[in-house]
Amino acid sequence: MRVCRRATFNSAHRLYRKDWSDEKNQEIFGKCNNKNYHGHNYTLEVWVSGKVNEETGYLIDLKIVKDLIKDEIIERFDHRNLNLDCIEFENLNPTAENIVMVSWNLLRSKLDKSFGLSIKLWETENNIVEYDGN
Amino acid sequence: MRVCRRATFNSAHRLYRKDWSDEKNQEIFGKCNNKNYHGHNYTLEVWVSGKVNEETGYLIDLKIVKDLIKDEIIERFDHRNLNLDCIEFENLNPTAENIVMVSWNLLRSKLDKSFGLSIKLWETENNIVEYDGN
Amino acid sequence: MRVCRRATFNSAHRLYRKDWSDEKNQEIFGKCNNKNYHGHNYTLEVWVSGKVNEETGYLIDLKIVKDLIKDEIIERFDHRNLNLDCIEFENLNPTAENIVMVSWNLLRSKLDKSFGLSIKLWETENNIVEYDGN
Amino acid sequence: MRVCRRATFNSAHRLYRKDWSDEKNQEIFGKCNNKNYHGHNYTLEVWVSGKVNEETGYLIDLKIVKDLIKDEIIERFDHRNLNLDCIEFENLNPTAENIVMVSWNLLRSKLDKSFGLSIKLWETENNIVEYDGN
Amino acid sequence: MRVCRRATFNSAHRLYRKDWSDEKNQEIFGKCNNKNYHGHNYTLEVWVSGKVNEETGYLIDLKIVKDLIKDEIIERFDHRNLNLDCIEFENLNPTAENIVMVSWNLLRSKLDKSFGLSIKLWETENNIVEYDGN
Amino acid sequence: MRVCRRATFNSAHRLYRKDWSDEKNQEIFGKCNNKNYHGHNYTLEVWVSGKVNEETGYLIDLKIVKDLIKDEIIERFDHRNLNLDCIEFENLNPTAENIVMVSWNLLRSKLDKSFGLSIKLWETENNIVEYDGN
Numbered sequence: 001m002r003v004c005r006r007a008t009f010n011s012a013h014r015l016y017r018k019d020w021s022d023e024k025n026q027e028i029f030g031k032c033n034n035k036n037y038h039g040h041n042y043t044l045e046v047w048v049s050g051k052v053n054e055e056t057g058y059l060i061d062l063k064i065v066k067d068l069i070k071d072e073i074i075e076r077f078d079h080r081n082l083n084l085d086c087i088e089f090e091n092l093n094p095t096a097e098n099i100v101m102v103s104w105n106l107l108r109s110k111l112d113k114s115f116g117l118s119i120k121l122w123e124t125e126n127n128i129v130e131y132d133g134n
Numbered sequence: 135m136r137v138c139r140r141a142t143f144n145s146a147h148r149l150y151r152k153d154w155s156d157e158k159n160q161e162i163f164g165k166c167n168n169k170n171y172h173g174h175n176y177t178l179e180v181w182v183s184g185k186v187n188e189e190t191g192y193l194i195d196l197k198i199v200k201d202l203i204k205d206e207i208i209e210r211f212d213h214r215n216l217n218l219d220c221i222e223f224e225n226l227n228p229t230a231e232n233i234v235m236v237s238w239n240l241l242r243s244k245l246d247k248s249f250g251l252s253i254k255l256w257e258t259e260n261n262i263v264e265y266d267g268n
Numbered sequence: 269m270r271v272c273r274r275a276t277f278n279s280a281h282r283l284y285r286k287d288w289s290d291e292k293n294q295e296i297f298g299k300c301n302n303k304n305y306h307g308h309n310y311t312l313e314v315w316v317s318g319k320v321n322e323e324t325g326y327l328i329d330l331k332i333v334k335d336l337i338k339d340e341i342i343e344r345f346d347h348r349n350l351n352l353d354c355i356e357f358e359n360l361n362p363t364a365e366n367i368v369m370v371s372w373n374l375l376r377s378k379l380d381k382s383f384g385l386s387i388k389l390w391e392t393e394n395n396i397v398e399y400d401g402n
Numbered sequence: 403m404r405v406c407r408r409a410t411f412n413s414a415h416r417l418y419r420k421d422w423s424d425e426k427n428q429e430i431f432g433k434c435n436n437k438n439y440h441g442h443n444y445t446l447e448v449w450v451s452g453k454v455n456e457e458t459g460y461l462i463d464l465k466i467v468k469d470l471i472k473d474e475i476i477e478r479f480d481h482r483n484l485n486l487d488c489i490e491f492e493n494l495n496p497t498a499e500n501i502v503m504v505s506w507n508l509l510r511s512k513l514d515k516s517f518g519l520s521i522k523l524w525e526t527e528n529n530i531v532e533y534d535g536n
Numbered sequence: 537m538r539v540c541r542r543a544t545f546n547s548a549h550r551l552y553r554k555d556w557s558d559e560k561n562q563e564i565f566g567k568c569n570n571k572n573y574h575g576h577n578y579t580l581e582v583w584v585s586g587k588v589n590e591e592t593g594y595l596i597d598l599k600i601v602k603d604l605i606k607d608e609i610i611e612r613f614d615h616r617n618l619n620l621d622c623i624e625f626e627n628l629n630p631t632a633e634n635i636v637m638v639s640w641n642l643l644r645s646k647l648d649k650s651f652g653l654s655i656k657l658w659e660t661e662n663n664i665v666e667y668d669g670n
Numbered sequence: 671m672r673v674c675r676r677a678t679f680n681s682a683h684r685l686y687r688k689d690w691s692d693e694k695n696q697e698i699f700g701k702c703n704n705k706n707y708h709g710h711n712y713t714l715e716v717w718v719s720g721k722v723n724e725e726t727g728y729l730i731d732l733k734i735v736k737d738l739i740k741d742e743i744i745e746r747f748d749h750r751n752l753n754l755d756c757i758e759f760e761n762l763n764p765t766a767e768n769i770v771m772v773s774w775n776l777l778r779s780k781l782d783k784s785f786g787l788s789i790k791l792w793e794t795e796n797n798i799v800e801y802d803g804n
Contacts, residue, residue, distance in 0.1 A: 269499060269502075269503075269531070269532070269533050269536070270531065270532045270533075271498070271499065271529075271530070271531045271532075272529070272530035272531070272532070273528060273529060274527065274528040274529075274530070275528070313530070315532075320499045320500070320503070323419075324430060324495070324497070325417070325494070325495035325496075325497035325499055325500045326497055326499060327499050327531075329430075330529055331432075
């Protein structure tokens with residue numbers, strides 16, 4: 001059994017490595033490397049797995065997941081520039097893959113160990129990434 | 135290989151345990167405990183897994199799945215009050231988790247044993263639950 | 269120029285007139301007349317028309333519209349039974365048409381007269397209603 | 403009769419007036435004023451009205467509209483910072499209202515005068531703006 | 537006030553005029569002219585305008601609109617080849633514009649004259665057409 | 671970790687086996703057997719699994735997946751009649767199950783062996799199929 005809470009956040013970013021030349025950044029990341037940044041409406045699905053509590057009928061109260069997403073993800077990344085405003089990406093390229101790994105780790109560290117965790121992130125309606133810790 | 139049929143139904147419900155005090159119900163279930171009920175447009179995805187029949191090219195004729203959903207789920211829950219009209223929830227709190235388990239059991243009992251079954255239920259566009267029997 | 273804020277709310281309702289016999293209610297409203305209620309996830313689009321303020325570049329700050337929807341619509345109708353919990357429908361059948369008219373009047377009375385107002389309500393993904401005061 | 407072509411673009415922006423103090427920008431635009439920018443997946447619907455050509459059965463070949471959107475909107479705004487990279491917003495606050503007016507003017511100047519034009523822009527799934535030149 | 541019923545149908549078609557050469561058909565209609573046809577999932581929104589009946593609270597019972605769409609549109613066009621199976625397109629190129637005009641006329645002729653009618657057709661998620669008789 | 675690229679294509683098809691009688695085809699495939707074909711807007715999600723490259727932060731550059739989908743799927747199936755124009759279905763019934771298996775094999779043969787592959791295909795908004803090679 002898995003339950004999910006969906007949320008969205010809006011961020012600027014740029015695909016870029018400080019330790020690469022401008023030419024190499026441009027060659028590998030193309031238009032995603034625009035030096036003044038571009039941005040996305042990210043949609044996040046947070047899936048929590050476990051057993052249903054027979055008393056409440058909840059696997060987990062989704063309000064807990066909603067608040068967790070708010071505290072750990074929305075407050076950090078929404079209306080931010082991921083490269084400039086977020087310490088998590090100070091030395092990490094904010095690709096969708098890295099955003100989803102960072103987000104998973106942030107949520108994992110606050111979620112009770114009895115639950116499994118898998119998350120899914122839409123960067124655009126055509127680009128999606130999914131991560132469960134492996 | 136898995137195939138899926140999607141359907142929707144509209145029901146009223148209330149999160150509530152008869153054997154709890156009003157105070158405890160309110161504390162645990164909050165606004166979902168509103169004594170006069172509220173409701174949802176539920177969206178259900180029914181995923182059937184198995185081998186493709188080489189003759190027909192079907193894993194299963196989705197019309198069979200459509201009819202199964204109609205007979206077992208829509209006829210039971212659509213335009214109903216889950217707490218008052220549905221014997222399945224007479225003594226079971228109609229959380230999304232319990233609805234999905236009840237639905238899975240109803241579908242499982244009518245679906246040929248050679249097929250696997252997993253179902254996904256949207257309570258709102260932000261709250262989702264998935265169940266495969268475990 | 270028009271700007272829109274979208275919101276959702278979840279309510280129970282029943283199509284029913286107290287001054288009609290049960291038979292007539294059933295004949296006219298069919299399964300929507302289920303005596304124990306059913307429910308929906310309503311999606312509301314609130315469209316405000318007017319001139320763009322050249323200083324701010326806003327027609328209206330959408331946070332004002334978001335708060336207006338919260339105060340006038342969400343607080344009143346979300347997680348409520350429209351027939352039993354909402355004085356607006358004490359003597360008014362809560363059809364999508366009547367919900368949209370009531371909502372328009374509630375929003376209109378609080379929105380500055382310099383703005384035009386039109387609202388759109390999804391009862392299901394297939395049933396929609398739109399109202400602009402006429 | 404109206405026909406529509408939908409497209410998307412991803413941009414960074416910041417709501418900000420150079421001629422206002424930081425305090426005033428923050429007071430009026432709040433989190434949308436984040437100095438390092440944030441961003442969106444913008445979805446654009448371009449609606450062209452007119453008469454259907456009886457020979458082709460087209461009001462306008464939508465490939466013309468698709469190319470027009472690509473040349474005038476996507477090439478200008480996609481993977482750009484609207485404030486820093488786009489001359490159109492050098493002295494214009496890139497609110498959704500101003501983006502839609504700028505886009506309408508860009509499209510209008512290239513679209514044959516025999517056609518009417520109305521455009522709709524989603525900044526997020528909850529914030530929308532529509533403009534037809536008035 | 538306007539109310540809407542949404543429906544879908546799946547058809548094959550080809551953009552083609554019998555009285556044009558193959559070369560001209562190819563030049564004007566490109567890949568949409570593929571001689572063996574291609575196809576779409578069409579989504580139709582049927583919007584009916586009028587006054588709300590104070591007794592029922594309905595502008596029109598949407599079941600009437602649902603049945604009208606089924607009888608006039610789904611039965612005619614769903615799982616059909618518009619060019620070969622549908623007399624309406626025997627001598628009419630099945631562009632989205634022509635499909636929407638034919639559909640509007642079919643629905644208009646069966647809908648009580650006291651109602652207004654406007655319809656919207658999605659050929660793909662990016663190509664849309666709207667028609668109200670003008 | 672999995673990443674996904676979404677794409678769409680529009681095709682005509684007919685469910686039909688040459689080696690069956692017309693009666694048997696009609697009995698098994700019903701309206702999907704319409705002799706002049708019908709069609710769909712197919713939506714395809716291509717999910718690639720593997721390890722994230724620590725240098726780029728990409729599991730795979732999604733532009734590679736986009737181009738692969740274009741070369742192997744869109745060029746072959748978009749604006750085509752699957753039964754008549756596509757050698758892959760010359761002797762294979764183009765059910766969603768068979769389309770997804772053919773597509774998986776086409777993509778698998780061109781995708782580096784270090785990656786896992788799973789694909790999901792929507793035939794309509796209600797009919798979906800998923801395949802990962804098993």
